[in-house]
Amino acid sequence: MTSHRQLDPQPAGTSATSSLPLRHSSVTSTHDQMATLAALNLAQTPHQGDFATTLAAHHWSSFQPAQLEIVQINVGKLCNMSCRHCHVDAGPDRTRENMNRDTIVACLRAIDQTNAHTVDITGGAPELNPHFRYLVDECVARGKHVIDRCNLTVLLLPRMQDLPQWLADRRVEVVCSLPHYRQRNTDAQRGDGTFDKSIEALRRLNAAGYGQGDPQRRLTLVSNPVGAFLASGQTKLEQEWKIGLQNHHGITFDRLITLNNMPISRYLEWLKQSGNLQRYMELLVNAFNPATIAGVMCRNTLSVAWDGRLYDCDFNQMLDLEIQAPDGTHPHIRDFNPVTLAQRQIVTGRHCFGCTAGAGSSCGGAIV
Numbered sequence: 001m002t003s004h005r006q007l008d009p010q011p012a013g014t015s016a017t018s019s020l021p022l023r024h025s026s027v028t029s030t031h032d033q034m035a036t037l038a039a040l041n042l043a044q045t046p047h048q049g050d051f052a053t054t055l056a057a058h059h060w061s062s063f064q065p066a067q068l069e070i071v072q073i074n075v076g077k078l079c080n081m082s083c084r085h086c087h088v089d090a091g092p093d094r095t096r097e098n099m100n101r102d103t104i105v106a107c108l109r110a111i112d113q114t115n116a117h118t119v120d121i122t123g124g125a126p127e128l129n130p131h132f133r134y135l136v137d138e139c140v141a142r143g144k145h146v147i148d149r150c151n152l153t154v155l156l157l158p159r160m161q162d163l164p165q166w167l168a169d170r171r172v173e174v175v176c177s178l179p180h181y182r183q184r185n186t187d188a189q190r191g192d193g194t195f196d197k198s199i200e201a202l203r204r205l206n207a208a209g210y211g212q213g214d215p216q217r218r219l220t221l222v223s224n225p226v227g228a229f230l231a232s233g234q235t236k237l238e239q240e241w242k243i244g245l246q247n248h249h250g251i252t253f254d255r256l257i258t259l260n261n262m263p264i265s266r267y268l269e270w271l272k273q274s275g276n277l278q279r280y281m282e283l284l285v286n287a288f289n290p291a292t293i294a295g296v297m298c299r300n301t302l303s304v305a306w307d308g309r310l311y312d313c314d315f316n317q318m319l320d321l322e323i324q325a326p327d328g329t330h331p332h333i334r335d336f337n338p339v340t341l342a343q344r345q346i347v348t349g350r351h352c353f354g355c356t357a358g359a360g361s362s363c364g365g366a367i368v
């Protein structure tokens with residue numbers, strides 16, 4: 001793995017940003033993002049940085065899903081924050097992209113046709129969707145393990161005061177983003193003041209029984225590098241974080257997962273602007289780890305967008321790379337057919353090297 005000292009370790013600035021459309025960014029369109037990645041000269045990397053060729057070289061010329069275990073529902077791009085690295089390009093201005101009740105009902109009908117054990121609810125800040133609690137209740141009633149991907153600060157909003165206990169009562173796993181247990185690193189990525197708010201939110205989750213070793217009240221923290229380097233050493237970092245948060249803030253949590261930053265959306269924009277894009281992509285391609293392939297999230301997860309379109313994963317969703325049924329169509333959640341979709345080929349691209357670099361990176365953290 002390349003040392004992060006070879007790359008710019010810290011995103012410029014110490015404040016949050018705003019959504020790409022609001023700033024008319026050069027990578028607002030997903031077409032431009034794909035073109036930016038495709039235009040990089042990766043001739044010096046294995047297989048010229050072509051993901052499909054790399055897979056084929058490791059006996060994965062057919063890249064298909066395994067058993068569907070997780071339905072991940074992205075209920076919208078609305079968020080109370082605007083983090084610099086956000087791959088969803090979420091923010092307070094994204095009020096249009098929110099899942100409506102009809103689409104949520106279509107998701108539930110689809111879930112009923114699967115043996116998926118987990119429903120992973122994400123956003124934006126999923127709690128801001130007016131149908132969030134309905135969706136959670138319906139999934140819990142179906143006996144599903146429910147995950148709320150929470151940005152922590154949303155829990156401080158006045159109308160969310162009861163949410164930690166509400167989630168605890170339903171045994172929802174709370175998976176929280178916290179880039180680092182040190183204030184400086186977290187605020188650099190998510191905006192000034194975020195760290196203090198996150199600590200207060202974690203205290204409230206602890207008070208509701210989260211993070212004390214109870215499997216029914218699991219509190220998971222998610223960390224992604226603050227800069228252009230790979231996530232590393234999940235187990236070692238977890239110990240460091242547990243000590244750091246306990247000693248300095250009296251906070252406890254159950255596990256830490258580490259994710260690589262994907263070269264898409266706002267993180268792609270930052271890589272371009274900071275001059276790190278070429279080196280970061282070379283880092284990802286050179287760190288390709290074939291042992292991660294079987295465990296990438298597209299193999300056991302289906303991703304549903306706020307408007308009901310289907311994707312192999314959340315990252316493909318952000319790049320508008322819709323799922324492709326064997327007949328070449330792009331089915332909507334209303335047309336969900338688990339048998340047909342199980343036969344599809346997963347849509348891939350250069351961004352996929354973000355999932356297979358180093359120890360790998362999936363919604364559940366490191367893969368190997």
Ligand code: SF4
Binds near residue numbers: 082087123151
């Ligand atoms: S909290 Fe999450 S969804 Fe919201 S802007 Fe930050 S990274 Fe994006």
Ligand code: SF4
Binds near residue numbers: 296315348
């Ligand atoms: S980006 Fe998506 S499709 Fe590509 S390897 Fe990762 S999970 Fe699979």
